[in-house]
Amino acid sequence: MVIPEKYLKAAVHGFLMGLGIVELFNCQSKARKFVLGSAVGWHAHATFYHLVLEKKQTRRNYHEG
Numbered sequence: 001m002v003i004p005e006k007y008l009k010a011a012v013h014g015f016l017m018g019l020g021i022v023e024l025f026n027c028q029s030k031a032r033k034f035v036l037g038s039a040v041g042w043h044a045h046a047t048f049y050h051l052v053l054e055k056k057q058t059r060r061n062y063h064e065g
Helices: 005-024 030-053
Strands: none
Touching: 005 030
16 A cells, blocks of 8 residues: 555644644744744644645656657
């Protein structure tokens, strides 16, 4: 059984998003919370993109006219 690449990418971003959320509850400084919040938002967007918006890419031969 082969898992499509888009699901693997979404799983990695989802995992990193979860780690960022856990770390948000443990950090103290406002600057670190801002950076972690930005990272969590980025990984949430990437997870959504891979699961919903990403289309199967086809290779194009640029040598063809």
